[in-house]
Amino acid sequence: MVLKLEYGVKKDLLIRYLEEIKTLSEDLSKDINDDVDYEIQKLAQNQFNIAVVGQFKRGKSTFINAMLKDRIVPMAIIPLTSIVTIIKYGKQFKITVVFNDETQKEIPHHMLEEYATERGNPKNEKGVKHISIEYPSDFLKKGITLIDTPGVGSVFQHNTDITYNFLPKLDAAIFLFTIDSPVAQSELDFLKDVSKRAVKIFFLLNKTDYAEKNDIKEALDFTKRILLENLETPNIKIYSISAKIALEAGLENHKSKWENSGFPEFIADLEEFISSEKGNALLTSVCKSALGLISQLKFTAELELKAVTTPLDELNEKISSLKKEFQKIEEEERDILHVFDGETKEILGKLQYDYENFKTNNYKILETDLEQQFKENINLPTKEFIENTRNYITDETLNLIDSWRKKELKELTEASEKITGKLSQKIESIISELQHLTADIFDIKFEGFLRIKGFKQAGYFYYNMEPEKSFLMPNPLSVARFLPQSMAKKVVKNHLRQWLQQQFDRQCGRVRYDISQRMNLTFNNYADYLKNIIRETKENILKSLEKAAEIMKHGESSTEEKVKKLKNIIMEIKKLEKNINQIMLQI
Structure with a gap:
């Protein structure tokens, strides 16, 4: 019969187990110490x-x-x-x-x-x-x-x-x-x-x-x-x-x-969860984190143990073999990133193609509409005519461009999600392959623990185009006020036609440049991030193996001491794993 533990006892035990994980990590992977401290703090508070x-x-x-x-x-x-x-x-x-x-x-x-x-x-x-x-x-x-x-x-x-x-x-x-x-x-x-x-x-x-x-x-x-x-x-x-x-x-x-x-129902259910389930939910969450950290430690300890118990010549051969396999994977990595680079260029090429088509087709619409606007407001006083037309050009230009921008962003987002999703899966596969290769060469059990964090997609580009109501332009009044009314309207209309073209080109260019720059930056950062993950995985594996080789060079006594220490660490890790799983069963 298993004795059911109270919440406080389970919490104290889990804190103790986390402290033990931290102690064991001193010889294996200090990188996890901050994560361990965080989980301890959560429980303690x-x-x-x-x-x-x-x-x-x-x-x-x-x-x-x-x-x-x-x-x-x-x-x-x-x-x-x-x-x-x-x-x-x-x-x-x-x-x-x-x-x-x-x-x-x-x-x-x-x-x-x-x-x-x-x-x-x-x-x-x-x-x-x-x-x-x-x-x-x-x-x-x-x-x-x-x-x-x-x-x-x-x-x-x-x-x-x-x-x-x-x-x-x-x-x-x-x-x-x-x-x-x-x-x-x-x-x-x-x-x-x-x-x-x-x-x-x-x-x-x-x-x-x-x-x-x-x-x-x-x-x-x-x-x-x-x-x-x-x-x-x-x-x-x-x-x-x-x-x-x-x-x-x-x-x-x-x-x-x-x-x-609608808040009362949600708040009532949330408070019920907090009062009845919060404690167990907290324990479950910390147990999951602890088991993930243990998997990482166990892989590192078993890899080092296998390395120091392998004859030095054989170990060096295996390290050499592993490096060759890593080089093959580097070629696969380069091929994948090369394809990704080509796909990003296709997306950026589509942006440029769509941009040129939009400008060509829609400027003609604006020109036609502007002439109609002239006819409808021709009898207004010159000053009011200018003000109304300028506001019309501003609103119509920005509305038209904004409508295109939203449609274009939706299409580009869908395209970028597809290629970054494929890339993420391929990189995760490479990382898994690196770990599996190591496990196979050294005949150790592999449990996946490394997961790509962040940069899950490149999509949803956002452009905040603030309408500029007072674009810089020559003031037609400065010329028109010295001319007869009929001639003044002609001068003003010519100025406004030129201004329409200038502002349409300017605003279109702003949107295209902004989207293009953001996409380029996103794609480049994403590729760099994934390359760093692969590099760090290889470096950590080789670091453990080369550390073992260095110990073996110092003689049999050093090796025996390391073997004894690693076996004790692995035994403690497995004991911790069992104890944490037992807590999980009682939650």
């Missing part, structure tokens, strides 16, 4: 991380503010959040910026946007690791930490990378969709990664204040069907909410608005 995640522009920051009934994190129409923001309970409202070098800086609330957003901190040029906010909320006082994450899939690919890298640290997730756009394939791919880490996912359909009841029901049914088809979850509940209305209700203490926001 009863910290349960609920991350608010989803594609960009789903209203995540507004949702968090609605949860806290205050304007805490910045909100905007454009993709804004660029840094992970961790919000936990504190007696006083306090904001601390934690930088990559671990230095900290306390800032006032009005400066938060300068560090947390893409606008204030483009591409994280200030080197922010994360932002910690303490806030006196009864909800957070229950041991809950809310995480505001950058949206995935925007043009700011470093934001996507940051969010993917944070996934191992979440316990539960609130996944936001919106009624104004359907579920995208890239969203489903991201959700599958979230489901591997989160012990609980709450699904919310946001922005329902923009739709009628029939449309909301249709969107809910559609989203639920897509989720059931793509996730291994038999029961899915989707909450229909409006974070905007909920925030207004919280700020105004408006009861009926709060009821109409």
Whole structure:
């Protein structure tokens, strides 16, 4: 009979096991120490991380503010959040910026946007690791930490990378969709990664204040069907909410608005989960992380043990053989990246082709419409004629270009998702092949533990074209006022025709250049990132083997000592693995 352990006992045991993992890693892989410390801290503080995640522009920051009934994190129409923001309970409202070098800086609330957003901190040029906010909320006082994450899939690919890298640290997730756009394939791919880490996912359909009841029901049914088809979850509940209305209700203490926001049902279920399941969910999450870290240690220890027990000449032969195999894989890597480079050039070529076609076909439309505009306003006074026509040209030009931009981005996004998806799968296959080769040559058991993080897709380019209402142009009035009325109108019309052509070319060029530059940067960064993952995998494997060879050169006593140490480490690793699995069975 297995004795059922209380929550506190299981938590203390798990902390002890994590400390033992950290001790064992000193001789194998110190790279995991930060991850171990993080899991220990979570348990010690009863910290349960609920991350608010989803594609960009789903209203995540507004949702968090609605949860806290205050304007805490910045909100905007454009993709804004660029840094992970961790919000936990504190007696006083306090904001601390934690930088990559671990230095900290306390800032006032009005400066938060300068560090947390893409606008204030483009591409994280200030080197922010994360932002910690303490806030006196009864909800957070229950041991809950809310995480505001950058949206995935925007043009700011470093934001996507940051969010993917944070996934191992979440316990539960609130996944936001919106009624104004359907579920995208890239969203489903991201959700599958979230489901591997989160012990609980709450699904919310946001922005329902923009739709009628029939449309909301249709969107809910559609989203639920897509989720059931793509996730291994038999029961899915989707909450229909409006974070905007909920925030207004919280700020105004408006009861009926709060009821109409859809939040009460979701909050009730969330609080029920927290009170009844949070403890076990936290233990499950930490156990999963610990087992992943153990797999990494076990592979490294078994590889080193096999290496030091192999005769030195044979070991050197195997290292040489492995390097040759790695070289073959390097050729495969180059071929794959060469194909990827060609595919990216095809996409950029399509952009240029579409751009030229758009300019040729649509400028003629604008010219024709402008002449009609002249006829309709010919009797206006010259000054009013100029002002009306300039506004007309500005609006029509920007509307036409913006319509093309949206259509073009949709097509380019779909194309880029296909090629980056294929590339990701091929690179993951190469990494797996590197590990399998090593395991086969040294006859050790292989359990996959390395997974590509971040840069899951290159798509969803975003261009924020701010209309310029006062383009630079010669002022026709400066000439026309000295001419007769009939001649003045001719001069003005000629100026306005020239201005139309100049501004159409200028705005088209701006859009094409912006999209082209962003796509180039995205594709190049993505390829570099994946190349680095392959390089680091090879270097870590060879480093373990060459370390073993160096030990063997120091003689038999050094080798025997290392063998004894590694066997003890492996025995301890297996014991830890068994103990953590036993805790998992009791949760």
